[in-house]
Amino acid sequence: MSEILKGLRFLKGHGTENDFVIVPDPDGLIDLPPALVARLCDRRAGVGGDGLLRVVRSAAHPEAAPMAAEAEWFMDYRNSDGSVAEMCGNGLRVFARYLVLAGLAGSGDLAVATRAGVLGVHVAADGPDGPSGVTVEMGRARLPGPADVLVTVGERQWPATHVNMGNPHAVAFVDDLDHAGDLFAAPGVAPATAYPTGVNVEFVVDRGPRHLAMRVHERGSGETRSCGTGACAVAVAAARRDGVDPALTGQPVTYTVDLPGGRLVVTEQVDGAVRMTGPAVVLAEGVLDASWLGGRQDWTGTGAGLAR
Numbered sequence: 001m002s003e004i005l006k007g008l009r010f011l012k013g014h015g016t017e018n019d020f021v022i023v024p025d026p027d028g029l030i031d032l033p034p035a036l037v038a039r040l041c042d043r044r045a046g047v048g049g050d051g052l053l054r055v056v057r058s059a060a061h062p063e064a065a066p067m068a069a070e071a072e073w074f075m076d077y078r079n080s081d082g083s084v085a086e087m088c089g090n091g092l093r094v095f096a097r098y099l100v101l102a103g104l105a106g107s108g109d110l111a112v113a114t115r116a117g118v119l120g121v122h123v124a125a126d127g128p129d130g131p132s133g134v135t136v137e138m139g140r141a142r143l144p145g146p147a148d149v150l151v152t153v154g155e156r157q158w159p160a161t162h163v164n165m166g167n168p169h170a171v172a173f174v175d176d177l178d179h180a181g182d183l184f185a186a187p188g189v190a191p192a193t194a195y196p197t198g199v200n201v202e203f204v205v206d207r208g209p210r211h212l213a214m215r216v217h218e219r220g221s222g223e224t225r226s227c228g229t230g231a232c233a234v235a236v237a238a239a240r241r242d243g244v245d246p247a248l249t250g251q252p253v254t255y256t257v258d259l260p261g262g263r264l265v266v267t268e269q270v271d272g273a274v275r276m277t278g279p280a281v282v283l284a285e286g287v288l289d290a291s292w293l294g295g296r297q298d299w300t301g302t303g304a305g306l307a308r
């Protein structure tokens with residue numbers, strides 16, 4: 001085992017209770033094979049989290065090096081099962097909060113490299129009541145074909161909207177969030193060919209004018225208390241359903257999205273750019289015990305790619 005892994009330093013953070021193990025690795029020296037990520041994210045035997053954020057300099061990561069001129073830092077995001085995902089909206093807010101807390105970036109505007117490209121983040125300066133929210137420029141949503149897919153849970157079925165926020169989503173408007181059941185298993189989504197790398201599924205109800213509530217089953221993590229890309233996909237789908245697509249009305253539209261873990265505010269601009277604002281918290285820091293890391297050898301591996 002490498003000496004670096006023996007003293008693995010980590011932090012813990014969350015955004016609307018979508019929680020993450022944060023692993024600072026500025027020089028890209030740490031190998032994180034999927035089994036180790038899954039073990040770190042394990043809520044009983046590990047640190048626990050819906051996912052993991054490795055903080056690495058873009059120049060030190062082969063996937064991010066082409067973005068290094070635009071963004072110093074790369075968010076290497078992993079789901080709790082160890083799989084790699086293109087983007088994580090809540091994770092990006094927490095990632096930016098960490099950069100500012102660690103003195104690696106100043107508050108205000110910064111650019112972060114992700115697998116979905118370079119994204120802008122605004123970390124508001126702390127107010128008198130503590131840290132303020134973080135805003136992420138999420139880029140444009142894509143609505144790839146087929147636009148309409150079918151989501152199934154048990155005996156229930158709903159038509160859903162296929163939205164891509166860098167990562168894939170199926171958004172189903174339902175009468176009652178309880179109709180999604182316990183979500184211990186992934187909902188069925190058809191046609192399967194629409195989502196060759198898996199899908200995040202959102203269940204949505206109306207709470208009032210431009211006010212929604214949702215639950216989510218995340219690819220690679222199961223049901224989580226919040227999903228930032230999911231909230232954006234939901235707002236984009238709702239704007240089409242409500243006839244307020246900004247590209248057609250010439251007006252931006254804002255939705256408030258309530259999740260089990262908190263509230264996110266999502267605005268879609270006339271040019272299609274989506275902006276999301278919400279809280280971001282870094283709450284603890286620690287060092288992994290060497291015997292915990294060394295006691296199991298079954299996580300050693302190549303650390304390669306999409307382990308779905």
Ligand SMILES: N[C@@H](CCC[C@H](N)C(=O)O)C(=O)O
Nearest residue numbers: 085088089090167227228229
């Ligand atoms: N919770 C995240 C999304 C994380 C990635 C997702 N599970 C996937 O595999 O695409 C968010 O806040 O966006």
